[in-house]
Amino acid sequence: MEAVEPLPKNAWTKFYDYDLSSMKDTKAGFIQELDEKDTVGAGGDTETENNRKRKWQPTKAPPDPSIFLGxxxxxxxxxxxxxxxxxxxxxxxxxxxxxxxxxxxxxxxSLLTKTECRLDYLLTDPELRDTELFPHWERPNPKKATWNNMMLYLRCQVEEFAFKKWGGPEGLDREFERRERDKEARKEIKFKKELRDLRNKTRTSVWQDKKAQQRVKVHTHSFGTALVDPESGASVQTCIECGIQVECEEF
Known part of the structure; x- marks a missing residue:
């Protein structure tokens, strides 16, 4: 038997040394495991990256200006x-x-929200958006950080413009009462319309029920005593309810 000579050194294939402790099983890419940064602490619910980006991060307010000696x-x-x-x-x-x-x-x-300005002082959105008329302070929404920012207005500035617009506090009260009367009148008109529609539907349904009962009802003739017709000489019976006449034979 001939001895097999070993392969030359340059003929060996390359050998790769893998560190199995540092390898991560990705489950072929179909099952993804969430990292700690993708989970929310107490609830355990996942939170997307967009929501994390939209979450309001409180910023430090700039320090107040210094008070000078002069x-x-x-x-x-x-x-x-x-x-x-x-x-x-x-x-x-x-x-x-x-x-x-x-x-x-x-x-x-005191500070007022945009909704309070619209409801209490009857101001419109274009007026409140005008920074020349109303300087405002934009703050994060306290109800939910991802909602639109809250706009705050100074009460004295809002009252000054509203009284000038409506002719003083008395004019503002008159306008408020007028709008309340118009609102009540619209509600009354809507209620009457809905009530009229309901009555029409009820009448229609009752009429349809009566018609259906009339169609379903079968009339049973109730004939009286047979009488002899003087013209034809035949015996005739007449229904007491509907008056229909039929000839009959007497035995």
Missing amino acids: AEDNFECQDCTSVDVDFQLLQHFHVPVCVGCRDAQPEKY
Whole structure:
């Protein structure tokens, strides 16, 4: 038997060393396992990447401007000349008012939502979107972060424009009462129309039921005593209910 010589060194194929501990089973790409970043903590529900991107991330508010030693370099409250002004109202509504006056006069410096401005002061959306008429403060929606941002307005600015538009608080009250009367009148007209339609449907259904009963009802003749017809000489019986006459023979 002849001895087999080993292959030369350059004839060996390449050898790949795999680290099986670092390999990941992808289940052929059909079953995907979620990572920790794709799960929500308590509920365990998955959350898509788009929702994570849309989630509101609170940003740090810029620090308030410094208060200078010189009185002429500071903003003063328009009511009490205090330098401790609320810089949020000053920045968004251009109204210099201190924190004490803001808290003491909520009927003047409180914030209103867009819905409250439309319902309470009868303002329209184009008017509220006009930044020249109403500077507003845009804030994330507190009900849900992915909804549209909330727009806040200063009450004194809204009241000033609304009173000028409707002719004072009395004019605003008259317009509000007029709209309420129109709303009640429209509701009354709608109710009467629906009631009339219901009556017509009821009458139609009752009439159809009567017609159906008349069609289904079978009349049974009730003949009386046979009488002799003087013209033909035949015996004739007459139905008591419908009056139909039939000839009969007497035995």
